[in-house]
Amino acid sequence: MPELPEVETIANGVNARVQGDRIVEAWFGSHKEPFKTSPAKQAKGLEGRVFQSVHRTGKHIVCELGETLAGPATSQWIVHLGMTGRLLVTTPDAELAPHTHTRLRLQSGKEIRFVDPRRFGRLELRDLQRGAAFAAAGAEPLTVTRGEFAVLFRRRKLAIKAALLNQSLLSGVGNIYADESLFRAGVRPRRQAGRLTRAELDRLHVALQQVLRHAIQLGGSSVSDYVDAEGVRGFFQLEHYVYSRENQPCRQCGTPIRKIIVAGRGTHYCPGCQR
DNA sequence: ACAGGCTCCTGCAGGC
DNA sequence: TGCCTGCAGGAGCCTG
Numbered sequence A: 001m002p003e004l005p006e007v008e009t010i011a012n013g014v015n016a017r018v019q020g021d022r023i024v025e026a027w028f029g030s031h032k033e034p035f036k037t038s039p040a041k042q043a044k045g046l047e048g049r050v051f052q053s054v055h056r057t058g059k060h061i062v063c064e065l066g067e068t069l070a071g072p073a074t075s076q077w078i079v080h081l082g083m084t085g086r087l088l089v090t091t092p093d094a095e096l097a098p099h100t101h102t103r104l105r106l107q108s109g110k111e112i113r114f115v116d117p118r119r120f121g122r123l124e125l126r127d128l129q130r131g132a133a134f135a136a137a138g139a140e141p142l143t144v145t146r147g148e149f150a151v152l153f154r155r156r157k158l159a160i161k162a163a164l165l166n167q168s169l170l171s172g173v174g175n176i177y178a179d180e181s182l183f184r185a186g187v188r189p190r191r192q193a194g195r196l197t198r199a200e201l202d203r204l205h206v207a208l209q210q211v212l213r214h215a216i217q218l219g220g221s222s223v224s225d226y227v228d229a230e231g232v233r234g235f236f237q238l239e240h241y242v243y244s245r246e247n248q249p250c251r252q253c254g255t256p257i258r259k260i261i262v263a264g265r266g267t268h269y270c271p272g273c274q275r
Numbered sequence B: 001a002c003a004g005g006c007t008c009c010t011g012c013a014g015g016c
Numbered sequence C: 001t002g003c004c005t006g007c008a009g010g011a012g013c014c015t016g
Helices: A004-018 A037-046 A148-154 A160-165 A175-185 A198-217
Strands: A023-028 A048-059 A061-066 A073-079 A086-090 A102-108 A111-115 A122-127 A258-262 A265-269
Touching: A004 A048, A004 A061, A004 A086, A023 A037, A037 A073, A037 A122, A061 A198, A122 A265, A148 A198, A160 A175, A160 A265, A175 A265
Parallel strands: none
Antiparallel strands: A023 A102, A048 A061, A061 A073, A073 A122, A086 A111, A102 A111, A258 A265
């Protein structure tokens, strides 16, 4: 499932391939996809626009669009991949994957395709002349400072795992990197967020940023069907210490990794290493 | 205000 | 072999 490192990898890949390219035609094949903006409005706003840049905000891919490459951005196309969403840059003759909901034909001949079997993804178009630019609700995990990080969890009664997943606190952390950073910080996922010591919060802050940066370097984690903009898998799944390793020995102490449910999510931790 | 649970959706694994 | 059930989870929504 795409989280911050996967979304960053995809956004960078798409940016490298489409920057400066113009959308010639927008096609929406499904009207059941939960669009935040209707397909008709999106098509009207997308056609003729130029991709100025593509970047990541939280778990969202934000495409800055303008009349020309250099001018001011006039709109944003915002893609949220949900669990199984993929944003691919292909040649027009590339085989059409099942559940392809959107195709953007570009002047260069390339095509951008949005594929999403489970339909948890969201597509939105923002007109910057009429409304505000997209902004994440929570703090940016890669740049949040140690002090800001600690404040996020102050007096919070929910489990630290649930707090990490709360996008209005931190934008971009999902199930894999929540589990992996808690392991590296030596903190049990069910601990009450507001009861973590400052030392534990500092360790978690360092662990989270290290895990996310390392995963970005490796192109993200490929579990289920994640691929980047070119259809290439990532390698961070090979570095997982706990995620999806139930009953397997901990890589640090040998204790079998335990799987529990926290905040309705499968949660993996080492009873030996995490307190 | 906050926390927890339900729901959407499809593919796949496991059990009988 | 084939069917059925349950599980995977991001995030919006509802409830207590």
